[in-house]
Amino acid sequence: MYGVFLVAGLALGAIYALSGVGLVVLYRSTGVLNIAYGAIGAMGAMLAWQLEQMQYPEPVAWVAALLAATLLSLAYGRLVAPYLSYREPVVKAVATLGFALMILGTANYFWVEAPRRLYLFTDAMGFEVLDVRITGTRALVLIATLATTFGIAIFLKHTRIGLLMQALANKRELSSVLGVPVIRIETYAWLISGVLAGFTGLMFGDLVRPNPGALTFLVIPAIAAAIVGRLESLPMTLAGGLIIGVVESMSTLIKPIAPYRSIAPFVVAAILLLWLQRNRKLTFSGHD
Amino acid sequence: MMTYTRFVGPAVACLALTLSGTAFAQQKLYGLNTGKAASGQPILVGSVVGKTGPDDFSAGALAAKAYFDCVNSNGGINGRPIQFLIEDDQWKPEVAGQVASKLVKDRGVVALVGNGSFVEMTVNAKLYEQENVAVVASACAVRECFEAKNIASTNQGPVPSNIAAVQWAIEKLGTKKVACIGLNIPSNGVWSCNLTNEWLKEKGLSGVSVLMNPGAPDANSALLEAVASGADTFLMSLPAGLAQAFLKAGQDQNLRDKYKWVAPTPLYKQGIPESIGAYWGDKVHVAIELTKWDGAGPDGKRWLAVMDKYGAKSDPRDTFSQAGFVSANIFVDALLKMDPKKIDRANVTKALKAVKNYRTDLLCGPWYFGDADFHQPNHASMIVTITKTGFKSETGCFDPSGKYFDKIRAMEKAQKLTGS
Amino acid sequence: MLLSVAALILIVPSLLDALYLRVFISSVIFTIAATGTAVLYARLGLVSLAQVALVGVGGWVTLRMWHATGLPFEVNMLAGAIISGVVGMLIGLPALRMRGLFLALITLMGAAGFQILVTGTQFPNGGDGVLGIAVTSIFMPRPLLGESDEAMLRYVCVVAVLCFLLVEFNRRTRPGRAWALIRKSEACAMASGVNVAFYKAWGFALAGFIAGIAGALLAGTLGVLDATTFPASESILLFALTVVGGAYHWLGLVLTGLLFRAAPAVLNDIGVNGHLAYVIFGAGLLHALITAPTGIAGQILDGLTQLAKRRAGR
Structure with a gap:
């Protein structure tokens, strides 16, 4: 029986982790913690659902979801983010909240909160491991998460753009003085993050429910996973997401805490944040 | 009269x-x-x-x-x-x-x-x-x-409908322990699942409540909790959309044959058999509140x-x-x-x-408003099974047994609300 | 000034119909809550994303107190506010070592955690035990001075004015001076002998206290509370609207309350999907952050000053 809980936890954790990775990649190179990440994914997932309802073939729905999310992410990155590029990180984060509200309002206008189901071809696939059935979607989420995390890590280390992204992450002004094409590199970051947002939105829409509100605020546990990685480390974010998912799922088995199990991401993240800050005494503006 | x-x-x-x-x-x-x-x-x-x-x-x-x-x-x-x-x-x-x-x-x-x-x-x-x-x-x-x-x-x-479904499941499916899946709203899920559990206790059986967060209902998570409860029957005391999500989660885990699946009336809706799919054919039983x-x-x-x-x-x-x-x-x-x-x-x-003894073939029994603090004029149900293509009748109208309903029937008789 | 506010409070409620009485009660209550957010944002430059959760804490304590003791509403309200202040301070404790983004994230984690806790426990409604959950809700009565909706609107307005005055008092006395220094530079503040940790914590306690008052009023208006009122998303939205309305002036906070509760209700009443308001809120937030840091209120007030200057110049 434990297997069921482990699998469910890993699938959920993988979504958290993948969202977290998307957040971290962007934050590292642009300094923007994108609170609109969930909303961007939501828009993609809702479009996919709509297209499915209109009897379009499934690949069209997939492409539309990923494309819509990427475009939204790029639009913000190119059109709005530059106005705020020299502000404090918290202001940049709060600004993305404005973008999130705009997307959420639009999505809620077209798709009021209602019970829906999103079907993906992977739902019909599946295999049994140790008496536990694993659907194709769950397997896909897990594999995609692992592949993406390591893929991006390699990309950052071994390609020119990746290295430039790393440079931006460390010192933005210095990099631009040294001739790093800041805008172009940042655009890559918004692009990668947008694709990941679209994919996680689609997966979450399938595994939980395709509703704009639910998908938009999925960003909160995803931020928790990103916090575990201190908004820097991809492997830590991956581990954080997976651990949070498994802890949350396994807590189901412990009777008194079962109803409160979805608090897991926040407890883990809060404890970690406090631990990381334990030696600081004073704070100065501009530093986080 | x-x-x-x-x-x-x-x-x-x-x-x-x-x-x-x-x-x-x-x-x-x-x-x-x-x-x-x-x-x-x-x-x-x-x-x-x-x-x-x-x-x-x-x-x-x-x-x-x-x-x-x-x-x-x-x-x-x-x-x-x-x-x-x-x-x-x-x-x-x-x-x-x-x-x-x-x-x-x-x-x-x-x-x-x-x-x-x-x-x-x-x-x-x-x-x-x-x-x-x-x-x-x-x-x-x-x-x-x-x-x-x-x-x-x-x-x-939800109360009579839940209990009717459970009563039938005990008689026909051999249910011993029920997990009542409801929304965590005190006057809804908590109330109806509690009364269902009490009714089960009265019959010498047991029930547990599995409550979902109404703000962010997650069917997978609720299913896991229901599985962990050790029940043999899942009573989906949920609105239709959430009950469907719960069934989808059950299908993902292929749990159809490991448990018995019953529900109160919301699942009795056109389009449901097609929407939950052939997988669930003849496996989900619904207590319906009207005919x-x-x-x-x-x-x-x-x-x-x-x-x-x-x-x-x-x-x-x-x-x-x-x-x-x-x-x-x-x-x-x-x-x-x-x-x-x-x-x-x-x-x-x-x-x-002043309306009493209102009869229509859409209801199992006569309807009344009455001038009481308590109104439960409609309490008799029918059971249907969801097949691959529609709904199949299992029973005609029946009134569940138990103290909860005895009280209502006594009140109806005393106030002559049903004309009999 | 105070006189005209008093006149408004006296007259306006008697002109409203039942729907808008209810809507304005909610709006004023969230104006009070936003006052707390604004203390942190405008005075200390801190972003707190847990304010609506703290409103929930205040409401929870108020209901629990009333069901346990039956004391008058005002006593329960004070208890709710104090506990909520303490909780606010606990959430703010990390602020002693953090600021900016990570602090905002800590408060967000707190708000999300509260949402899950309170969804699990629900709000006390007359039952036994610590959690006090009964199957049949017993409603907490309205405060004696606010039994009708009309009176209740006056009541919440008066409390709102008191909260504004409390904040203003803090701003003009020692805490306000300390906050101003801390905002400039913590090192400077410390060098001038300001107890940085204490006054930061004081800011959080004050914000929490005010949130608690708002929670008590909400509980007092409805008699019961529901967890769906206090999700983390509402905390985020309230913060966003505080910036949009304008955190630096009481007029901005009144606007915040109206945007938060009255705008969706008005749209709903005229048959427009209330979600469209979100699009405007979002655009408003971006606009405020990029070009208008003092929010709508700031722009209105600037406009008025300009106008006055032009007149004087003529």
């Missing part, structure tokens, strides 16, 4: 219009069915429903609206049309209070018909009593709806005909739609007996509260 005489004026007119050319058209009709639209001073009627939120509970009000439209284009209430105002409480208590104030205080509706909500009755029961406005609801889901002076519903609410919609009764046919002619195509055809239709019929029949000049809130409330 006074029994209720049915007025069939606009009712039959609506039928005759929709099925013109059939035998019904030749029925003797009363004066009002001129086929002319009513043009007098409108009678304001309201409805509060939970439309936007975890699930859409507006089917009852939509059916009532279809029926009122039909009545209006056939002479109305002795010449006066019904103006029907539907408000969405968005599943938010604050909004529920606001929209009810708007209807009852600002617009001055004479009554509310077809209400269906998970939050509205809890917040507003007191307001309705203070303002002396009667509510003939059709999709009550919370305790206050059945224990308020001025609210009576044509649906059963089957393909029943042969005249009111059942009339409901479908009115929905086809006056309702939107997207309006659901389900138990709550039937219940809304019955509520609207009760209301119209009561008003037709009144002097059209004296239709005000006080008189309408009095007339509605």
Whole structure:
């Protein structure tokens, strides 16, 4: 029986982790913690659902979801983010909240909160491991998460753009003085993050429910996973997401805490944040 | 003893219009069915429903609206049309209070018909009593709806429906331990699952509650909790959309044959068998609160005909739609007996509260409003099984056993509400 | 000034119909809550995303107190506010070592955690035990001075004015001076002998206290509370609207309350999907952050000053 809980936890954790990775990649190179990440994914997932309802073939729905999310992410990155590029990180984060509200309002206008189901071809696939059935979607989420995390890590280390992204992450002004094409590199970051947002939105829409509100605020546990990685480390974010998912799922088995199990991401993240800050005494503006 | 005489004026007119050319058209009709639209001073009627939120509970009000439209284009209430105002409480208590104030205080509706909500009755029961406005609801889901002076519903609410499903599962499926999956709303999921568990205890069996967060319901997570509870039967005491999500989660884990799956009435809805898929064929059993919609009764046919002619195509055809239709019929029949000049809130409330022994083939038993603190006029159910293509009857109407129902039956007898 | 406010409070409620009485009660209550957010944002430059959760804490304590003791509303309100202040301070404790983004995230984690806790426990409604959950809700009565909706609107307005005055008092006395220094530079503040940790914590306690008052009023208006009112998303939205309305002036906070509760209700009333308001809120937030840091109120007030200057110049 434990297997069921482990699998469910890993699938959920993988979504958290993948969202977290998307957040971290962007934050590292642009300094923007994108609170609109969930909303961007939501828009993609809702479009996919709509297209499915209109009897379009499934690949069209997939492409539309990923494309819509990427475009939204790029639009913000190119059109709005530059106005705020020299502000404090918290202001940049709060600004993305404005973008999130705009997307959420639009999505809620077209798709009021209602019970829906999103079907993906992977739902019909599946295999049994140790008496536990694993659907194709769950397997896909897990594999995609692992592949993406390591893929991006390699990309950052071994390609020119990746290295430039790393440079931006460390010192933005210095990099631009040294001739790093800041805008172009940042655009890559918004692009990668947008694709990941679209994919996680689609997966979450399938595994939980395709509703704009639910998908938009999925960003909160995803931020928790990103916090575990201190908004820097991809492997830590991956581990954080997976651990949070498994802890949350396994807590189901412990009777008194079962109803409160979805608090897991926040407890883990809060404890970690406090631990990381334990030696600081004073704070100065501009530093986080 | 006074029994209720049915007025069939606009009712039959609506039928005759929709099925013109059939035998019904030749029925003797009363004066009002001129086929002319009513043009007098409108009678304001309201409805509060939970439309936007975890699930859409507006089917009852939509059916009532279809029926009122039909009545209006056939002479109305002795010449006066019904103006029907539907408000969405968005599943938010604050909004529920606001929209009810708007209807009852600002617009001055004479009554509310077809209400269906998970939050509205809890917040507003007191307001309705203070303002002396009667509510003939059709999709009550919370305790206050059945224990308020001025609210009576044509649906059963989760308690009788849950218990009917469980009673049948014990007899026919050999259920020993039930996990009751509900929403974590004190007056809904907590209440109905608790009473179901108590009922099970009375029978020497056991039940546990599995409660979902209504703000962010996660079916997978609830399924895991239900599995962990060690129950052999899952009772999905949920609105249709969430119950479907729960079944999808069960299918993902391939748990169909490891557990027994039963549900109260919300799953009795057109499109459900196709939507949950062939995987679940003959495995899900539903206790339905009103009679089957393909029943042969005249009111059942009339409901479908009115929905086809006056309702939107997207309006659901389900138990709550039937219940809304019955509520609207009760209301119209009561008003037709009144002097059209004296239709005000006080008189309408009095007339509605006087309704007893109202019989229709859409309900298993007779309906009454009554002047009690407790209203559970509808408590007998039928069981259907969801097949690959539709619904199959398992039982006729039956009244569940147990103390909870004995109390209601005794009260009905003492107050002579059912005519027997 | 105070006189005209008093006149408004006296007259306006009697002109409103039942729907808008309810809507304005909610709006004023969230104006009070936003006052707390604004203390942190405008005075200390801190972003707190847990304010609506703290409103929930205040409401919870108020209901629990009333069901346990039956004391008058005002006593329970004070208890709710104090406990909520303490909780606010606990959430703010990390602020002693953090600021900016990570602090905002800590408060967001707190708000999300509260949402899950309170969804699990629900709000006390007359039952036994610590959690006090009964199957049939017993409603907490309205405060004696606010039994009708009209009186209740006056009541919440008066409390709102008192909260504004409390904040203003803090701003003009020692805490306000300390906050101003801390905002400039913590090192400077410390060098001038300001107890940085204490006054930061004081800011959080004050914000929490005010949130608690708002929670008590919400409980007092409705008689019961529901967990769906206090999700983390509402905390985020309230913060966003505080910036949009304008955190630096009481007029901005009144606007915040109206945007938060009255705008969706008005749209709903005229049959427009209330979600469209979010699009405007979002655009407003971006606009405020990029070009208008003092929010709508700031722009209105600037406009008025300009106008006055032009007149004087003529």
